[in-house]
Amino acid sequence: MESRFHSVKLLEEKCKGCTNCIKRCPTEAIRVREGKAVINAARCIDCGECVRTCENHAKTIIANSLEDLREYEYTIALPAPALYSQLERASGPDEIVWALQEIGFDEVCDVSFGADIITECTRRHLMSFPKLRPVISGACPAVVRLIQVRYPNLLSHVAKVESPMYAAARVARAEVSSRLGIAHDRIGVFFITPCAAKVTAVIAPLGSEKSYVDGAISISDIYGELITRVGQHGAARPVYRGSSFGFAWANSSGELKALGLQNVLAVDGIHNVLDLLEEVDNGRLAGVDYIEALACPAGCVGGPATVENPFVARARMIEISKAVEAGSDYALAEAKQVVDKYGEEFFALQGELAAVAGLAIDPRLEVAIAKMSELERVLARLPGLDCGACGSPTCRAHAEDVVCGHASEVDCVFKLREAMEEVAEELLKLAKTDLPSLQRRNDK
């Protein structure tokens, strides 16, 4: 099994082994073993659902820090549109751009602009592949990973365009390099991320070999730095800013609104995404042209590395996209020009999306069949309460862990009690047997 990078990590000292996270994980990638959560790297899609679930904050997102800016001669911040929904005190996006420059970035390029570019590319993509339906947006890397792990049939349905982050990064780097004459590799491009999935996409890109983004910094990690700086001083403009449509991508349905198509479907929240993809996989949504699927509730505004309540953030995002409406036509025209200048290929998905094995009970079919038979027998003996006390999310998952040698049947508290009862009965029987020496005496 290839080992893959994951940005979601466990802080062991904080984990109480409560088993809350194992039940929420959409790929059943987590177990509690010896009192601590353990993540199976082959199954984890970095959706961050466990980060959101854990009340002990034992799940964390490993990302870059502002220290890392020092490695570069010139740095560019790429704020996800969702960032602007997070700071109640800011009068508008410009103040936040200014704060980003204050904390060390030389320049800012809004990812809303990348979103406008990708909207344009997706439109063209849909026209060039009129037969393949539905097309599934590849904007959320957690969803793309989910497809790689669980729905390999659907990989060909994922739109062959890169993400808004990627588009913004490539354009910003190229423009800054030619404007200031700085070599590409001396420019540090950092995504300001609402989530773990994007960190993973930066460090281990989904399709391509090479990432065009140098790092990702969590919104929650720099929130404190930003909040103390907004509302104090001046305002700054980013080099590129998207349209109100580009901003609205941060909310679920935002991408669909930008595309302006009929026969489309938006879904948010990873468990809803799962339910929807299952039916796409069953071929029951062939009449839908395009699907926007986001792992987080309410969309990226509800990402696991954000700080604000997702619905408050969502409402604020609507206000913000209204506020930037004035510059929208110009922004859209600019995005079109950029696509024409660089060409669609520049923004096309780099490389192929490959299936990721990780769900199968065994790679050898004969063994898998035998294990599956055994699994069903073990499962029939378990109580079927899915209580999670064994450290596996469901009785079925526990039976699988038993069959695969990762757990023992008596890790189930009910099985343990049964076994103890049996032992106790044996002991009682033994205790009641008369000792031969005493027996002889009684006989007489």
Next chain:
Amino acid sequence: MYRKNDNGQAMDPAEVTPCGAARPSSEPVLEMSFEVGHYDFAAAGEAASKIKQVLRKLGMAPDVVRRAAVAAYEAEMNLVIHSVGGSILLHVDTEKVTLVSCDEGPGMPDISLAMKEGYSTAPDEIREMGFGAGMGLPNMKRCSDSFSIESEVGRGTTVTASIRIA
């Protein structure tokens, strides 16, 4: 070799299949049986969905999983709609996935007519629910590498669909 009855409980290996159909005999095998209730629309689709999960866990090729899931779904809906309920037997060996749908329902008077695309005896209220397009059996056949129907009016119906692995 183990056999399962409803929802995966182990059954005596000596037991015959619910329909008494001859069981294929290459080892190792997995057999599970799923009960399907007449007009039980709340649970309709669950058997197909469980079968899909099992095949996925076995690491089957995505295309095999998809075809088997479609065939299982059509068989299941026919048990719900056209019969008195029944069972779907899943049989997996190293060569193929076999689905056997058995019921003791009304049977089919004319199998080749039932196999025609667009032919359906589904009543109006069922059509209003979006079923009864008459594509189920043809679809099952299209998804299978071998497909057969045995049916006797007044006795019941057995539909067998096999999908070759690799």
